[in-house]
Amino acid sequence: MRAPVGYVWADSPLHRMGVPAKLLGLLACVALVVWASAPLELLTVALVVALLVAASRVGWRAACRAAWGLRWFLAMVLAFNALLFSAADPLFSLGPLHLTAAGVAQGLRVVVRTLLVVVLGTLLTCTTRPQELVDGVRRLLRPLGRLGVPVEAAALAVGVTVQFVPTLLRESRQLMRAQALRCGDVASRGIVRRAASYVRLLVPMFVSALRRADELSLAMEARGYRLDGGAASVRGGEEE
Amino acid sequence: MSQVKKVVIAAVCAALGIVLPMAFHSVPNAGATWLPMHIPVMISGLVAGPASGLATGVLAPVLSSLLTGMPAAAMVVPMTCELAVYGLVSGALSRVVRTGSVNADLYVSLIGAMVAGRVVNGVLRALIFSPGAYTLEAWLAASFLTCITGIVLQLAVVVPIVVSLERAGLVPPRYPEE
Numbered sequence: 001m002r003a004p005v006g007y008v009w010a011d012s013p014l015h016r017m018g019v020p021a022k023l024l025g026l027l028a029c030v031a032l033v034v035w036a037s038a039p040l041e042l043l044t045v046a047l048v049v050a051l052l053v054a055a056s057r058v059g060w061r062a063a064c065r066a067a068w069g070l071r072w073f074l075a076m077v078l079a080f081n082a083l084l085f086s087a088a089d090p091l092f093s094l095g096p097l098h099l100t101a102a103g104v105a106q107g108l109r110v111v112v113r114t115l116l117v118v119v120l121g122t123l124l125t126c127t128t129r130p131q132e133l134v135d136g137v138r139r140l141l142r143p144l145g146r147l148g149v150p151v152e153a154a155a156l157a158v159g160v161t162v163q164f165v166p167t168l169l170r171e172s173r174q175l176m177r178a179q180a181l182r183c184g185d186v187a188s189r190g191i192v193r194r195a196a197s198y199v200r201l202l203v204p205m206f207v208s209a210l211r212r213a214d215e216l217s218l219a220m221e222a223r224g225y226r227l228d229g230g231a232a233s234v235r236g237g238e239e240e
Numbered sequence: 241m242s243q244v245k246k247v248v249i250a251a252v253c254a255a256l257g258i259v260l261p262m263a264f265h266s267v268p269n270a271g272a273t274w275l276p277m278h279i280p281v282m283i284s285g286l287v288a289g290p291a292s293g294l295a296t297g298v299l300a301p302v303l304s305s306l307l308t309g310m311p312a313a314a315m316v317v318p319m320t321c322e323l324a325v326y327g328l329v330s331g332a333l334s335r336v337v338r339t340g341s342v343n344a345d346l347y348v349s350l351i352g353a354m355v356a357g358r359v360v361n362g363v364l365r366a367l368i369f370s371p372g373a374y375t376l377e378a379w380l381a382a383s384f385l386t387c388i389t390g391i392v393l394q395l396a397v398v399v400p401i402v403v404s405l406e407r408a409g410l411v412p413p414r415y416p417e418e
Contacts, residue, residue: 030313066309073310110314118309125307153247154295160251161258161299165307168252168259176263201263205256206283206401210410213252217245227243 006166008058008126015056015127019136026124033116042112049116058126067118074111081107134159153227160216164209171208175201241288241412249411250292250299253284257300257323261310275390277301279398281323282353285330286346286402287411293327318369322361329353342406342414346399354394358383 014022029049036042053063084096085103092099128136138155145151179201260276277300285293301319305311311319330353337348362379384391405411 033313066307070309073312077312113314114309114312117305117313121306121309153243156244157247157251157254157295157299158303160248161254161303162307164252164255165258168255169262172259172263202260202279202397203401203404205260206280207404207408207410209252209256210249210287210405211408213245213248214410217242217248220244220248221242225244227247 006125007129008062010057010127012057012127013055014052014123017127019128019132020140022124022128023136023140026120029120030117033113033120036113037109042109042116045116046112049119052123053119056123056127058123062126063119063122066122067115070114070118074114077114078104078107078111081110130159130162133162150227156227164212167212168205168209172201172205175204175208246288246292247295249288250284250295253280253288253292253296254299254303256280257296258304258307261304262308272386273389274393275387277304277319277323278326278390278394279401281327282330282350282394282398283401283405285327285332285353286334286349286398287405288331289335290328290331293329293331294324295327297323297325297327318361318364321364322357325360326353326357329356340415342403343399345414346402347395350394350398354391 017025029045029052032045032048036045053060056063082099082103084098085106086100087098088100088102090098090100124133134155137158138151141149141151141154257277257280260280263276281293281297281300284296298320301311301316301323305313305316330349333349333352334345337345337352339345339348358379362374362383365379366374402411406413
């Protein structure tokens with residue numbers, strides 16, 4: 001199991017940029033990726049993303065790590081598009097499968113778009129600490145509070161989720177090791193037995209995660225943290 | 241259950257919705273067949289109510305896409321809508337359905353949510369995400385055939401997990417007098 005890329009310490013313009021601006025910039029870049037369809041447009045967007053990676057000083061390895069983890073999935077997407085996208089003017093046919101130039105082009109387009117969005121998302125997590133991300137979400141959503149959106153609850157949920165991912169990953173690894181000690185190496189088995197072994201981990205994973213949730217909420221409430229209609233208060237009234 | 245605990249349960253279930261697919265990704269095409277992200281969303285709805293289920297259904301795919309790249313960007317919006325409906329409906333039904341038996345309540349809520357999410361997903365794809373290109377056959381194949389393993393898995397594990405959580409005293413029992 002590959003852990004998501006975390007914060008990478010560096011001093012760069014992207015690290016110093018405000019989180020709301022960074023989140024809006026990410027949305028704008030994703031919109032740009034979705035809009036680009038011609039090869040030249042995609043190449044231009046890819047150059048912009050490459051410049052952002054260089055400016056972030058997190059290193060190409062960290063920026064591309066999540067994208068590298070998707071290599072088999074993306075290879076499958078490329079193959080499906082190349083063989084199933086169209087039947088017109090095939091370069092090669094085998095039963096219902098037709099390898100076409102249009103299919104290869106469509107597959108490459110989807111793969112490049114996915115890669116660009118993944119690298120952009122990785123750049124955000126590499127250059128933003130979890131707590132900064134929570135504060136940024138809170139500030140970005142604040143205007144929606146007037147429309148009744150529970151901004152504090154949303155920011156708390158985002159923060160707890162981001163901070164729990166590494167904890168739960170560590171716990172699931174421990175559970176897998178414990179299972180491997182009892183029943184042999186999970187990864188060396190066939191696909192069905194491997195999946196079934198993951199299913200057996202579900203109950204202990206959920207019980208352990210919910211126990212942590214119980215402890216965290218009790219600790220927060222014991223310190224006087226309350227959520228009333230989406231607004232947070234500490235020690236019975238003082239606004240955060 | 242307090243508001244703080246509901247939000248924390250929603251967030252922890254969203255974190256599980258990010259971690260579980262990472263475990264299953266060592267199994268080829270596991271996301272589409274085993275549906276590992278659906279399980280914590282439905283459990284969040286069943287134990288903490290519709291708002292928590294909805295929040296988990298929104299947070300899990302969006303943050304998973306940002307942190308791990310899965311689901312792919314093009315799939316995030318339709319998947320978020322589908323998962324949000326699973327969480328919302330499972331929570332709403334678990335609040336309304338009272339048959340007198342915990343297992344019956346949970347199964348009715350779970351199956352209702354599974355059907356509602358798939359129907360909403362099909363309608364959204366037919367009208368918004370793939371207008372004119374989405375057929376009934378494609379919906380049946382994607383919603384029931386490809387993921388039959390995931391459906392069986394959800395029916396097999398979601399209710400026992402919720403019952404285990406009740407027995408462990410981590411969520412309030414549905415029928416305290418029992």
